[in-house]
Amino acid sequence: MSTSRPLFVGVDLSTQQLKLTAVAPPDSEGGPPTIAWTEAVSFDAELPQYGTRGGAVARGPCVHAPALMWIEALDLLLAKLQRAGFPFDTVRAVSGCGQQHGSVFWAKGAARMLGGLDPQRTLTSQLGGTAERGSALAVPMSPIWMDTSTSEQCRRLEACAGGAAALAEITGSAAHERFTGPQIAKIFETQPEAYARTERISLVSSFMASLFLGKIAPIDAADASGMNLLNVRTRTWDRRLLDACAPDLSRRLSDTEADVVPSDAVLGTISSYFVERFGFGADCLVVSFTGDNPATLCSLPLGPNDIMISLGTSDTLCFSTKEARPTPGGHIMRHPFVHDQFFGMLVFKNGSLARERVCSEHAGGSWTQFDRLVDGAATVAESQATNPPIGLFFFEPEITPAHPGGRVVRWQHGCYVDAFRPASLDCLVILESQMLAMRHHLEQALGCGADVQGSPTLRRVIVAGGAAANQRILQVMADVFDAPVLRLSTENVNGASFGRALVAWHAWTTQSRAVHGGDFGDVLETLETTASVAALPRTEPWRAERLRNQASQLALLYQQDAV
Numbered sequence: 289m290s291t292s293r294p295l296f297v298g299v300d301l302s303t304q305q306l307k308l309t310a311v312a313p314p315d316s317e318g319g320p321p322t323i324a325w326t327e328a329v330s331f332d333a334e335l336p337q338y339g340t341r342g343g344a345v346a347r348g349p350c351v352h353a354p355a356l357m358w359i360e361a362l363d364l365l366l367a368k369l370q371r372a373g374f375p376f377d378t379v380r381a382v383s384g385c386g387q388q389h390g391s392v393f394w395a396k397g398a399a400r401m402l403g404g405l406d407p408q409r410t411l412t413s414q415l416g417g418t419a420e421r422g423s424a425l426a427v428p429m430s431p432i433w434m435d436t437s438t439s440e441q442c443r444r445l446e447a448c449a450g451g452a453a454a455l456a457e458i459t460g461s462a463a464h465e466r467f468t469g470p471q472i473a474k475i476f477e478t479q480p481e482a483y484a485r486t487e488r489i490s491l492v493s494s495f496m497a498s499l500f501l502g503k504i505a506p507i508d509a510a511d512a513s514g515m516n517l518l519n520v521r522t523r524t525w526d527r528r529l530l531d532a533c534a535p536d537l538s539r540r541l542s543d544t545e546a547d548v549v550p551s552d553a554v555l556g557t558i559s560s561y562f563v564e565r566f567g568f569g570a571d572c573l574v575v576s577f578t579g580d581n582p583a584t585l586c587s588l589p590l591g592p593n594d595i596m597i598s599l600g601t602s603d604t605l606c607f608s609t610k611e612a613r614p615t616p617g618g619h620i621m622r623h624p625f626v627h628d629q630f631f632g633m634l635v636f637k638n639g640s641l642a643r644e645r646v647c648s649e650h651a652g653g654s655w656t657q658f659d660r661l662v663d664g665a666a667t668v669a670e671s672q673a674t675n676p677p678i679g680l681f682f683f684e685p686e687i688t689p690a691h692p693g694g695r696v697v698r699w700q701h702g703c704y705v706d707a708f709r710p711a712s713l714d715c716l717v718i719l720e721s722q723m724l725a726m727r728h729h730l731e732q733a734l735g736c737g738a739d740v741q742g743s744p745t746l747r748r749v750i751v752a753g754g755a756a757a758n759q760r761i762l763q764v765m766a767d768v769f770d771a772p773v774l775r776l777s778t779e780n781v782n783g784a785s786f787g788r789a790l791v792a793w794h795a796w797t798t799q800s801r802a803v804h805g806g807d808f809g810d811v812l813e814t815l816e817t818t819a820s821v822a823a824l825p826r827t828e829p830w831r832a833e834r835l836r837n838q839a840s841q842l843a844l845l846y847q848q849d850a851v
């Protein structure tokens with residue numbers, strides 16, 4: 289074992305990139321851990337041969353990603369680190385996460401292939417299949433969270449449970465097209481031979497863990513909550529729901545006594561492939577991987593009455609809750625580190641990509657120019673407090689509220705318009721509409737009994753994700769939620785991989801009974817010193833009036849445009 293400063297790694301296989309953060313524990317006990325290294329591979333730009341846009345291949349409602357691209361991204365990520373002199377031998381533990389709900393179908397023989405990889409060759413060249421042996425993947429294109437093609441399977445699953453509310457009572461969510469159970473059902477129905485050839489099914493998170501582990505990794509409780517298959521209270525598969533999706537599903541999902549493992553469980557040591565090819569220590573631990581949203585929860589010092597908003601490809605809003613009280617449009621999932629608790633989540637699909645679209649239409653794709661247009665519109669906002677413009681920017685099918693998409697609705701001067709005057713008002717109004725939509729749906733969720741009390745007792749919003757770099761977005765967020773918006777230090781650009789690096793550290797110290805050993809919550813508390821206020825709510829009365837009017841008009845647009 290190397291004697292230099294130990295590092296702990298978090299890997300995030302999200303929608304558009306594979307990212308890695310390595311953290312070093314604090315020099316003195318009690319301080320915050322520091323980021324020692326970051327690296328990323330962008331799917332579209334660095335692996336163009338797979339033809340993805342925003343990390344996905346879309347054909348109508350079917351949105352998939354090539355699982356082999358994800359494998360090649362790991363080859364590339366580690367090769368980049370190797371070229372940069374990354375000290376692999378100092379890594380004591382690896383954990384990680386992945387975009388939620390997506391599934392990887394391992395072909396028969398895949399587990400054997402994972403356990404016998406040749407360190408002289410890349411993962412891609414071996415798992416992608418060779419002349420001598422087939423691919424490790426039974427289904428090359430993995431359905432991902434942006435897929436909306438499983439409405440029929442969703443209705444069937446709800447019928448099997450006794451309705452949408454009954455399914456939500458069991459699994460924490462009504463049936464959602466992107467959830468893994470309906471997706472598996474569709475693969476079974478449309479590709480029965482591929483399903484028959486499937487040895488195991490992983491989530492994107494447990495798929496990445498499997499590569500590091502050299503065997504198929506178990507699914508963790510937090511990410512399993514996004515499948516419509518897990519009884520969210522007992523943490524066991526609901527056999528009736530499994531059978532409603534596909535035959536012999538249970539043995540394809542787990543092979544151990546427990547159906548799912550805690551999201552911070554130590555799964556074993558790293559595969560000898562990584563030891564021999566890159567120089568990881570043979571005793572480097574692999575700690576359970578989870579979904580990217582629960583992973584972000586592992587990176588923020590979230591206190592009572594705080595909410596987390598992650599602005600990744602999707603916009604998501606999460607809060608901790610002691611009780612599982614599912615809400616109609618939201619999700620209740622197992623908490624990633626407080627094992628007897630849950631978290632509530634609202635997901636908005638038209639998040640960053642919708643903002644990017646507006647940015648490209650009006651600002652030529654430059655965020656600096658976009659910001660100028662937001663500022664320009666903000667100077668006249670005061671004069672529009674009584675009858676302010678508002679819109680629905682549903683370019684893609686929306687999750688919250690459920691909407692088929694392909695539609696932008698603009699409301700100005702009391703009527704529907706095709707374009708705002710000036711057209712660049714889109715830049716400010718999309719931000720206001722997105723944030724007001726979050727608040728609207730949070731209030732509905734709170735009405736159903738979440739622990740967070742809501743404005744005005746909402747204490748803080750803590751943000752993460754790529755778009756959290758944008759000050760204009762955070763200012764509108766602070767105004768709408770009427771609460772301070774905090775961000776961790778700007779170098780901490782990827783909360784999800786950072787959070788999992790912290791989990792890796794905590795799991796290692798707990799296992800080795802070394803320095804730390806306390807609660808994971810204590811680790812997160814040390815991060816308070818790195819959090820700073822990025823935006824405070826502005827208090828001019830006209831602004832409150834504008835937002836109030838926009839909120840009521842938005843609720844009306846929802847009703848009028850309801851499907």
Ligand SMILES: Nc1ncnc2c1ncn2[C@@H]1O[C@H](COP(=O)(O)OP(=O)(O)O)[C@@H](O)[C@H]1O
Pocket residue numbers: 302303304305599600601602640641643644655753754755756757758
């Ligand atoms: N300055 C900015 N302003 C607004 N959005 C931004 C800015 N910088 C990055 N983004 C957005 O961040 C998104 C990527 O965030 P990220 O958290 O890396 O996504 P994911 O984890 O889903 O791959 C991009 O789609 C981009 O639109």
Ligand SMILES: O=C(CO)[C@@H](O)[C@H](O)COP(=O)(O)O
Pocket residue numbers: 302303304386387388389433466514579580581600601602603604635
């Ligand atoms: O579908 C969901 C959560 O339910 C998405 O939030 C995915 O988990 C993708 O995450 P990002 O890549 O946008 O972070």
